[in-house]
Amino acid sequence: MTTVALRHARVHYGPLEALHGVTLAAPGPGLTVLLGRNGSGRSTVLRALAGTVPLSGGAVLWDGVDVTRLPAHERARRGLCLVPDRQAVFGSLTVRENLGLTTPDPGPALAAYPQLRPLLPRRAGTLSGGEQRMLAVSRALLARARVVLVDEPAQGMAPAVAARTYEVLARLDACVVLAEQRLPPALRGRRVFVYELSRGAVVFAGEAGERERRRTPRPRPVDGPDGVGS
Numbered sequence: 001m002t003t004v005a006l007r008h009a010r011v012h013y014g015p016l017e018a019l020h021g022v023t024l025a026a027p028g029p030g031l032t033v034l035l036g037r038n039g040s041g042r043s044t045v046l047r048a049l050a051g052t053v054p055l056s057g058g059a060v061l062w063d064g065v066d067v068t069r070l071p072a073h074e075r076a077r078r079g080l081c082l083v084p085d086r087q088a089v090f091g092s093l094t095v096r097e098n099l100g101l102t103t104p105d106p107g108p109a110l111a112a113y114p115q116l117r118p119l120l121p122r123r124a125g126t127l128s129g130g131e132q133r134m135l136a137v138s139r140a141l142l143a144r145a146r147v148v149l150v151d152e153p154a155q156g157m158a159p160a161v162a163a164r165t166y167e168v169l170a171r172l173d174a175c176v177v178l179a180e181q182r183l184p185p186a187l188r189g190r191r192v193f194v195y196e197l198s199r200g201a202v203v204f205a206g207e208a209g210e211r212e213r214r215r216t217p218r219p220r221p222v223d224g225p226d227g228v229g230s
């Protein structure tokens with residue numbers, strides 16, 4: 001069991017405050033999904049958890065222990081794997097070499113994504129967007145990480161490959177945090193905790209099902225026989 005959390009986290013990019021005091025917790029094993037529009041701060045939450053951006057206020061906690069000052073490489077050494085939305089693979093290395101950076105046995109990644117096998121000798125930079133995402137997510141599968149943070153895992157993937165990706169991520173024995181524009185269809189019906197961000201603040205926290213119910217408009221009151229609404 002691992003829980004990663006932010007407490008009143010603030011992050012600045014120069015003069016811009018991207019997170020205005022975000023508090024959230026992602027317990028594992030299990031899936032937590034960060035939802036929000038472009039620029040809402042989802043990627044920044046992942047970076048704050050991973051330590052690739054510094055906090056200007058608040059704290060990052062692992063199992064209640066303050067790791068705010070722990071450098072990103074040290075968090076990686078302790079079992080955190082961040083898959084960013086861009087430049088998540090080494091383009092000048094082959095697919096095989098990319099997988100080999102994590103483990104000498106790429107078997108589990110090839111079981112999840114058989115379509116990577118014929119691509120093993122190819123330079124990763126020559127793969128399509130969806131193929132590169134498969135390779136990037138494979139790193140997280142192979143890393144046996146305790147904390148897995150993935151920014152838009154299924155970007156560019158065909159629907160069936162995307163569904164496979166979420167199935168594999170949901171089965172990881174890790175604390176998994178995903179940043180998404182909207183709840184992936186493959187996760188509907190699963191018990192997923194959601195934080196919705198807007199302009200750098202949490203505007204909803206709860207089970208995905210609860211969020212869906214709130215978004216469904218209530219039926220209008222039915223008029224009574226005398227034409228007057230009850």
Ligand SMILES: Nc1ncnc2c1ncn2[C@@H]1O[C@H](COP(=O)(O)OP(=O)(O)OP(=O)(O)O)[C@@H](O)[C@H]1O
Binds near residue numbers: 014036
């Ligand atoms: N490296 C950066 N330098 C300056 N501003 C940044 C940087 N990265 C993000 N921002 C700004 O911080 C805010 C939050 O960005 P963030 O990337 O976290 O949002 P997001 O919800 O992941 O959206 P997207 O998917 O569009 O990246 C935005 O206003 C964005 O313009």
